Amino acid sequence: VSGRDYYFETPASFATKHYLEHVTYSGNQYGSSREGLAAAWERSPLISIVLDTAGAITYARELGEQAVVIYLEVADQEALIQRLTKRGDLPSRIKKRVASDEYLRDQALPVGLVGHAHVIVNDDWQATRRQLDELVTEYCQHDVVTKD
Template identity: 80%
Template sequence: MTHNKVFVITGPTGSGKTTVSQYMKEHYNMPQVITHTTRSPRAGEQDGVDYYFETPASFATKHYLEHVTYSGNQYGSSREGLAAGWQRSPFISIVLDTAGAVTYAKELGDQAVIIYLEVPNQQALLERLTKRGDQQARIERRVASKEYLRDQQLPVGLVGHAQVIVNDDWAQTQQALDQLIAQYQTDPQSAN
């Protein structure tokens, strides 16, 4: 019986997915599964750390557990990526859009612990993106994408499966994460 879990962090752009994944890495030594994308790197992003940055041609050569188009770019994750993570630790994390999270819930069942992040104040979320350094044109394009609008709401397929965390105040988010992870550390079979 395996106790391996993948914490799937999902939610709209700017909701704090990367921040949460980083927190889990730093405080709980959870390896992050690196996914593949055709989008170009943002300032400071590194190949093999933030993503495997691909061309459309190189993206097409990989085989994926699931892949999506998000705001005009392709993203995908593989079973090999999960296996490599689980070789290092029983608890790993991955950042996915909500379509990917639904696929993980279906394919992996209880092995996938889904965390849906939301920031109810839209203006605050946009300010976070500007502060993060995203170019204005990119923000506008992203916010206008149908995927962004879709990810504002927990998908029906995740209702009852996802832990919803409102990421307004970071201290509260951290507390919610600590409580969730503690459940799995004491009894990995119990939670969900």
């Protein structure tokens, strides 16, 4: 939903923002504008952003400990393609995506995130959800302790 899950921009409005990071991925533009981040942090001290590995490296470098990077990997790439199909992506878009340099790059944790990212294998949603809940709980408790 635009304005809640993402901020959808036109090419013209995209060019007016100030980006912490941005990328063209599989023919589409994505980015984290400083304006969008500020608006999100006004609503909550804990926000979630989906990034490619290049964006995650930028977050880790620019925001340091303020950025908690979670690298989700899928052991079976065919399962990932099935997920994209199930959510309704067109076969031509899936083929273009999995052939892109960005997709291939993102299949392994880059050196720039080693020691910074929490790696979770996302093959079983219930197990993944449990690990994510534990991680968020840990950081929420840490945030309360450091503010007191």
